[in-house]
Amino acid sequence: KVVAVIMVGGPTKGTRFRPLSFNTPEPLFPLAGQPMVHHPISACTRIPNLAQIFLIGFYEEREFALYVSSISNELRVPVRYLKEDGKPHGSAGGLYYFRDLIMEDNPSHIFVLNCDVCCNFPLPEMLDAHKRYGGMGTLLVIKVSAESANQFGELVADPITKELLHYTEKPETFVSDLINCGVYIFTPDIFRAIQDVSTHREDRGYSILMLTSSFYRTTIPSDFVRLDQDILSPLAGKKQFYTYETMNFWEQIKTPGMSLKCSALYLAQFRSISPHLLANGDGNKSAKIIGDVYVHPSAKVHPTAKIGPNVSISANVRVGAGARLISSIVLDDVEIKENAVVLHSIVGWKSSLGKWARVQADGDYNSKLGVTILGEAVTVEDEVVVTNSIILPNKTLNVSVQDEIIL
Numbered sequence: 001k002v003v004a005v006i007m008v009g010g011p012t013k014g015t016r017f018r019p020l021s022f023n024t025p026e027p028l029f030p031l032a033g034q035p036m037v038h039h040p041i042s043a044c045t046r047i048p049n050l051a052q053i054f055l056i057g058f059y060e061e062r063e064f065a066l067y068v069s070s071i072s073n074e075l076r077v078p079v080r081y082l083k084e085d086g087k088p089h090g091s092a093g094g095l096y097y098f099r100d101l102i103m104e105d106n107p108s109h110i111f112v113l114n115c116d117v118c119c120n121f122p123l124p125e126m127l128d129a130h131k132r133y134g135g136m137g138t139l140l141v142i143k144v145s146a147e148s149a150n151q152f153g154e155l156v157a158d159p160i161t162k163e164l165l166h167y168t169e170k171p172e173t174f175v176s177d178l179i180n181c182g183v184y185i186f187t188p189d190i191f192r193a194i195q196d197v198s199t200h201r202e203d204r205g206y207s208i209l210m211l212t213s214s215f216y217r218t219t220i221p222s223d224f225v226r227l228d229q230d231i232l233s234p235l236a237g238k239k240q241f242y243t244y245e246t247m248n249f250w251e252q253i254k255t256p257g258m259s260l261k262c263s264a265l266y267l268a269q270f271r272s273i274s275p276h277l278l279a280n281g282d283g284n285k286s287a288k289i290i291g292d293v294y295v296h297p298s299a300k301v302h303p304t305a306k307i308g309p310n311v312s313i314s315a316n317v318r319v320g321a322g323a324r325l326i327s328s329i330v331l332d333d334v335e336i337k338e339n340a341v342v343l344h345s346i347v348g349w350k351s352s353l354g355k356w357a358r359v360q361a362d363g364d365y366n367s368k369l370g371v372t373i374l375g376e377a378v379t380v381e382d383e384v385v386v387t388n389s390i391i392l393p394n395k396t397l398n399v400s401v402q403d404e405i406i407l
């Protein structure tokens with residue numbers, strides 16, 4: 001048997017996702033109309049002999065309860081949310097904390113996936129490769145541009161045997177353009193390796209001073225263990241870990257801007273694997289659909305509206321006559337009135353756009369204001385234009401704004 005674990009983190013991890021993480025945990029934010037965590041979960045269902053899927057995080061249980069029960073029924077695979085008590089334990093420490101539950105089906109292999117990555121999750125292929133390589137684990141890796149590599153774990157692999165030879169987490173000086181995708185397969189031996197790290201620390205009365213980006217000092221307790229720094233770095237070059245390189249798409253989803261880009265990637269993937277999820281624009285009552293678009297069945301889109309490419313429209317949204325939506329995510333219960341335009345934007349739950357209003361941005365996913373974001377229940381009055389801006393929840397805009405963060 002095989003089990004899968006998806007690391008969902010907790011509320012402190014979602015701060016870069018503001019203002020969209022105020023009322024929805026980042027892992028449940030919709031990409032291509034499905035919660036972010038839904039994409040790795042549905043990829044897991046392609047693994048042969050999958051017994052269970054665990055989500056491990058430090059969000060409150062109730063935030064995941066509804067999603068977890070509905071997805072378990074839908075996929076007919078048990079999906080359970082496990083909350084780390086008291087404090088986060090790090091990506092490996094969290095896994096270790098729940099080792100008894102993870103091992104209850106006596107699995108031969110354990111997949112571990114970061115929830116904030118967007119890719120095609122080639123899991124069965126990784127399992128086959130891992131069985132050929134042997135060792136304690138195989139990690140998914142990808143080549144990225146040399147300039148962007150330092151945001152990730154950089155690594156060196158043997159070109160023939162694919163063994164992980166060297167691993168450095170977010171190094172200051174360039175090591176390699178091959179990076180860790182945050183998708184792993186392990187044998188149960190991983191628990192012994194994690195245990196060794198914490199025992200080693202306890203033995204030495206160990207506590208490391210960690211300097212975070214805000215120069216906030218914390219001591220790392222012996223049960224805080226990170227998969228990357230504490231396991232992969234010391235065990236690289238010891239014939240324990242191997243790499244599987246993907247040539248397909250891969251992105252990290254740390255900002256709202258990236259969620260727009262990843263939504264486009266998943267919509268494009270639907271085109272080939274589940275085209276029934278895409279709006280097809282058939283019939284004379286449908287709006288004009290361009291490219292890959294998701295429209296929730298409960299949304300009401302006027303036939304003279306024009307939608308796409310890369311648009312996803314959530315539950316109970318109403319789109320008026322002549323409205324134009326391009327490259328945007330529109331969340332539940334939004335109202336978009338006649339002739340309004342939404343371009344490279346995320347429109348928060350229950351917001352409303354007046355007639356001829358424009359909510360737009362230049363679409364530079366990597367810049368802070370490259371995507372316009374309206375928080376929950378923002379009202380943009382008739383004819384008002386909002387450009388490259390972030391608007392916090394419950395604001396009413398009656399004048400146009402540009403390049404602003406409205407608190």
Ligand code: GDD
Nearest residue numbers: 007008009056057088089090094114115152153180181182
């Ligand atoms: N349950 C739990 N508990 N989850 C955690 C914890 C924890 O204490 N800490 C982190 N996570 C989750 C995060 O939500 C995320 O899904 C994953 O573990 C990794 O998060 P980080 O440890 O913050 O690392 P990162 O995202 O900056 O970088 C990692 O992923 C990159 C790929 O996206 C590293 O492994 C990089 O090397 C890698 O390139």
